[in-house]
Amino acid sequence: MxxxxxxxxxxxxxxxxxxxxxxxxxxxxxxxxxxxxxxxxxxxxxxxxxxxxxxxGPFLEGVSAAAVVHNSLNRDERPGGRQIDKYRLEKEIGRGGMGVVYLAEYEDFRRRVAVKLIKRGMDSDAILERFNREREILAALDHPFIARFLDGGTTADGVSFFVMEYVDGVPLDEYCRRPDAGLRRRLELFCRICEAVGFAHQKLVIHRDLKPSNILVTSDGRPKLLDFGIAKLLDSPDARETATRQKVLTPAYASPEQLRGEPVDTTSDVYSLGKLLGEMLAAEGRGRPDSDLAAVLETSLREDRARRYVSVDKFADDVRRYLDGRPVSARRDTFAYRAQKFVRRNYPAVGAATLFTVMLLAGLAVLIRENRRTEREHAKAEQRFNDIRKLTNSFMFEFHDSIENLPGATAARRLVVARALEYLNKLSEESGGDAELLRELATAYAKLGRIQGNSYYANLGDTDGAMRSYQKSLAIRQTLSAADPESVELREELADSFEGVGDIYYTADDLPNGLSSYRSAQTIRENLARGAPADPSYQSALAGLYAKIGDISGMESYANLGDVPGALENYEKATAIDEKLLAVDPENSNYRKNYATRLTNLGMLYRTVGKTSKALEACQKAADLFRTLAAADPNNAENRFHVLFNQATLRYALADEGRIDESIELSRQTIGALTAMAREDPNDTHVTRSLGVAYNGLSRGLLQKNDPVGATQNARLALNLVEKLVAADAGSGESRDDLIFTLELLAEAQLAGRAYEPAAGNYRRALELAEKQLAAGTANARGREYLSIGLAGLGNALAAEGNFGPALDNLRKSVSIAEELAAGSPVSAPLRSRLAMRYYELGKVCDDFARTNIGQSATRREEARNWLQKSYALWDEMRKNGTLSKVDADRLETVSTLLNKVSRQVKS
Amino acid sequence: MEKSGEITELLRKGDAAALEELMPIVYRELHRIAEALFRREYRVNHTLQPTALVNEAYLRLVGNMDDVSWQNRAQFFCIAARLMRQILVNHAVAGRAEKRGGGRSFVALDEALSFFSTRDVEILALHEALEALAAVDRRQSEIVELRFFGGLTIDETAAVLEVSSATVKRDWEMAKAWLYRELRGDY
CATH class of the missing domain: 1.10.10 (Arc Repressor Mutant, subunit A)
Known part of the structure; x- marks a missing residue:
């Protein structure tokens, strides 16, 4: 027109x-x-x-933007005051600590619902904020025994409300008093209640306020749990402390930790269920529970939550056992209970290890004392000395190695090795420098170091301790090898120690020292391999080392030195050896595992240089290999890790190719598997970290799907895990990196969800940590990348607040770091993509600034054009040389649109 | 308002640097008011009339207007109206990105304003149309900005732009028609 x-x-x-x-x-x-x-x-x-x-007509008339705001104020208010949002209240049907419950009708559908109005004085802002955050989770609680959560919000005059499915039933306590509610019936009902609570726990929702009045029983005898998740909304641990804040709990049913104001978990619901069961059993004139039931109750009500039933399911199991006349687990003796706490009962070997250790300890103490006695008994003592040594070694090598790959055995393994070490040390003192004994000692230290903190294996996250142990083993082996330079075994062991020390430097983020240790090991291993070209073990060890050098040089998923070509070169060497080894011995599962692992990493590197489809291909090939390996040996913990890592990489590769749904699905699978593994061995930091990484992956995927709420939730879950890791092991640079990364992801999700103040807060926290690392000299390319990302994010958050001056300062700093990073690693497609993104953000904010700034809008607009042109040029160049991912292609289009607009404005 | 002295000072200076300093303060205040409205901190019978957010912000930030020259006061209203427009547009841009599954939003947005998205006026379309209008008649687009986003009356707008009320009225009618046609199709 x-x-x-x-x-x-x-x-x-x-x-x-x-x-x-x-x-x-x-x-x-x-x-x-x-x-x-x-x-x-x-x-x-x-x-x-x-x-x-x-x-x-009235278009734009009598209605300013302000008036629109104001009108929306009046909209909800209806005469009579009995309308709450879309719901018409009919009559009061309940009343409790939190507020009043009404039967109501949904205005459009004439559907009956229950509306709970929360008492005034509770912090309605915080409730609303939490509600928005929890909304999806609550909606996911779809279970026949849980009253559906339908809606919630805050009315015009600050009353928070929640809308739930209306349940026609009687409260649990009233039901239990009925004459027809016999013991069996009540216990069966209780099991159903547990089923509902257990279901919610699987969805990561804790009830926190279980009590008879929150459970209704329908006429057909089914329970319906009300208010699921509401208590958390009203009393969240991250709620701002205000003077008027009220604790939402019912003291009679609240667990001790709740009463102390500590964080609650699923075992808090176990406690409340215990109280509930007690009440159900004690219902008027029913007499006392017999001793089995009393034991069940006692177990659920333990003060120390670690000694309660570990889950609601276990609790219900015992009640069911009682119903079936089987012995209840709560009655087992306490020794077994404690032993089980230490080692899971699925792995009897580990339990035996503990016992064995105790026996060995006693035996050795006696022997060593005897050894000191008299010269007369010297010969006998020496015999015993050798016996101990043999026993200790067989214990350390055969036994330890046999349980090494069992999930859940990490803590037991440390005990085994630490004890063995203790004895070897004592024996070594006694013997005064016997070379063989020293060699065994060095081996024990190396093993201990590995268990303590070598993140290439299941470990306990004690980096400092691991470094001490590995250094001891290295010192001993250097002495031994210098004394006997011809010994191939000693040289190989020396290479092991160098490599181990390198691993720990790597874990501690000291990359230059890590690389130099690896190089020392490389020289030895290359010599060994040259000396015996037909010996596959040297070849295999060398391939492994090349892969590690590749990681530390430039593998994007780890802290690295930013040398991607170096990484590619080493991975090519490693996979070439793998292929040769497999050609000779195609069925060797170890070779296959190594090959698959390195293929995954090679895929990662392809991704780094922008070959996204090749990356996906390599990852999928590796995934196939892993599937057959896992099927052949399902209990192998290490294999499971590799599978998980492969999935993480595959996730990235899929996301690059724009296959976000598959990527999200994969994240969810990984999280499921890891959650199960974390239950088996809560001490294993490798699992905890992988779980954190997986939550991050899910968060990133959801962010790409424009679901900031889900992204925020998952980033928060990741943050919890990572913070735990940092608290447990302050020496690990990897955990600190994870923390920074996760904070930035959380902030990004919050920014996308428009919560810009918390976002800015988290960006600032991340920046503080990143700057601290830089100041301490422990930062690497990755650390500077986090710095750049954090500065950009903070800039975006500030711009959203209208604080354009500081926003531009931060964004410009971010851009200059990103420029340095991209220049330092010219092959890296992700770094270039990120730089293009930084240019875009800076250009965008300049343009926003131009729109609001009367005085200098022309200058700003020109600056915007300048940055947008750079962004466009960079992505366009990537497009031309075939390194532009699908996701970036979309971004290129966004930039192009904005650039055109800004250019037009500059001209006019 | 603890900041009011400072702001009055900035307004009195009235130079570009002072205005630049002023902007984030005004922006935040507008946000704050909008959020407060959304959270229903105002009771229904609260004295707040459909007065402009901008006026409200002005009163909170500056308080006494006597100290400030009319010209600088006018500048304040211009800034505020423009910022208000920016707040709403940022919000709308992100909302649209979400709906279309486009790239992630780079601007942090204000949840408080989410109810605008389904309201009578599609803010983003209006914003784009206003940009087009500005290309042919700057004053008309300014009038719409001041009136719709700034909530000023015809007379106030006339005073800010230093033209007669009759001119504002005529331009306003024309701009309305022009925008309406732009937004709702051919007539």
């Missing part, structure tokens, strides 16, 4: 239009004919505007 873009002509139109609207409609035609003087186009244009003017 004829939008007139010529200002002069527009003035003419304006003049005629201004007069025309003052005249009666019937004169319009004549007036226009005269005024336009035969200019038909002009006339049509004005007529069109006059028609629009008549139609426009």
């Amino acid at each position: 004829g939008t007139q873009n010529n200002p002069d002509r527009y003035d003419k139109i304006k003049e005629i239009f201004g007069v025309a609207i003052e005249r009666p409609v019937e004169e319009e035609s004549d007036f226009l004919a005269a005024a336009c003087g035969g200019d038909e186009q002009l006339r049509r244009e004005i007529e069109s505007l006059l028609r629009a003017h008549r139609k426009a």
Whole structure:
């Protein structure tokens, strides 16, 4: 249509239009004919505007943006005051600590619902905020025994409300008092309640306020749990402390930790269920529970939550056992209970290890004492000395190695090795420098170091301790090898120690020292391999080392030195050896595992250099290999880790190719598997970290799907885990990196979810940590990348607050770091992509600034154009050389649109 | 309002640097008011009339207007109206990105304003149309900005722009028609 873009002509139109609207409609035609003087186009244009003017009526009139705000204020308020949002209250049906419950009708569907109005004085802002955060989780609680959560919000005058499925039933306590509610019936009902609570726990929702009045029983005897998740909304641990804040709990049913105000977990619900069961059993005139039930109750009500039933399911199991006349687990003796606490009962070997250790300890103490006695008994003592040594070694090597790959055995393994070490140390002192004994000692230290903190294996996250142990083993082996340079075994062991020390430097984020240790090991291993080319063990060890050097040089998923070509070169060497080894011995599962692992990493590197489809191909090939390996040996913990890592990489590769749904699905699978593993061995930091990584992956995927709520939730879950890791092992640079990364992801999710203040807070926290690392000299390319990301994020958050000056400062700093990083690693596609992103953000904020700044908008707009051009040029170049991922292709389009607009404005 | 002295000072100076300093303060205040409204901190019978947010912000930030020259006061209203527009547009842009599954939003947005998205006026379309209008008639687009986003009356707008009320009225009618046609199709 004829939008007139010529200002002069527009003035003419304006003049005629201004007069025309003052005249009666019937004169319009004549007036226009005269005024336009035969200019038909002009006339049509004005007529069109006059028609629009008549139609426009109240358009923009009497309604300012402010008025729109105000009108929305009045909208919910209906006369009579019995309307809450879309719900018409009918009658009060309950009343409790939190507020009053009404039977209500949903205005559109005449559906009956229960509306709970929360007492005034509770912090309605915080409730609403939490509600928005929890909404999806609550909606996911779809279970026949849980009253559906339907809606919630806050009314015009600050009353928070929640809407639930209306349940026609009687409260649990009332039901239990009925004569027909016999013991069996009550216990069966209780098991159903547990089923519902257990279901919610699986969805990561804790009830926190279980009590008889929150459970209704319908006429067909089914329980319905009310208020699931509500207590958390009302009393969240991260709630701002206010003077008026009220604790939401019912003291009679609250667990000791709740009463102390500590964080609650699923075992808090176990406690409340115990109280509930007690009440159900004690219902008027029913007598006391027998001893088995009493034991069950006692177990659920333990003060120390670690000694309660570990889950609601276990609790219900015992009640069911009682119903079936089987012995209840609560009655087992305490020794077994404690032993089980230490080692899970699925792995009897580990339990035996503990016992064995205890026996060995006693035996050795006696032997060592005897050893010191008299010269007369010297010969006998020496015999015993050798016995101990043999026993200790067989214990350390055969036994330890046999349980090494069992999930859940990490803590037991440390005990085994630490004890063995203790004895070897004692023996070594006794023997005064016996070389063989020293060699065994070095081996024990190396093993201990590995268990303590070598993140290539299941470990306990004690980096400092691991470094001490590995250094001891290295020192001993250096001495031994120097004394006997021809010994191939000693050289190989020396290489092991160098590599182990390198691993720990790596874990501690000291990359230059890590690389130099690896290089020391490399020299030895290359010599060994050259000396015996047909020996596959040297080849295999060398391939493993090349892979590690590749990781530390430039593997994006770890802290690295930013040397991607170096990484690629080493991975190519490693996989070439793997292929040779497999050609000779195709069925060797170890070789296959190594090959699959390195293929995954190679895929990662392909991704780094922008070969996204090749990356996906390598990862999928590796995934196939892993599937067959896992099927052949399902209990192998290490394999399971590799599978998980492969999934993480595959997730990235899928996301790059725009296959976000598959990527999200994969994250969810990984989280499921890892959660099970974390239950088996809560001490294993490798599992905890992988779980954190997986939550991060899910969060990132959800962010890409524009689900900031889900992204925030999952980033928060990741943050909890990572903070735990940092608290447990302050020496691990990896955990600190994870913390920074996770904080930035959380902030990004919050930013996308418009919670810009918390976002800015988290960016600041991340920046503080990143800067601290830089100041301490422990930062690497990755650390500077986090710095750049954090600065950009903070800039975006500040810009959203209208704080454009500081926003631009931060974004410019971020850009210059990103420029340095990209220049330092010219092959890295992700770094270039990130730089293009930083340019875009800076350009975008300049443009936003231009729109709000009267004085300097032209300058700002030019600056915006400048940055947007850079962003466009960079991504466009990647497109041309085939390194642009699908996701970036979309971004390129966004930049292009904005750039066009800004360029037009600059010209006009 | 603890900041009011400082702001009055900035307004009195009225130079570009002072205005730049002023902007984030005004922006935050607008946000705050909008959020407060959304959270229903105001009771229904609260004295707040459909007065402009901008006026409200002005009163909170500056308080006494006597100290400030009319010209600088006008500048304040211009800034505030423009910022208000920015707040709403940022919000709308992100909302649209979400709906279309487009790229992630780079601007942090204000949840408090989410109810705008389904309201009578599609803010984003209006914003774009206003930009087009500005290309042919800057004053008309300014009038719409001040009136719709700034909530000023015809007379106030006339005073801010230093033209007669009749001119504002005529331009306003024309701009309305022009925008309406732009937004709702051909007439």
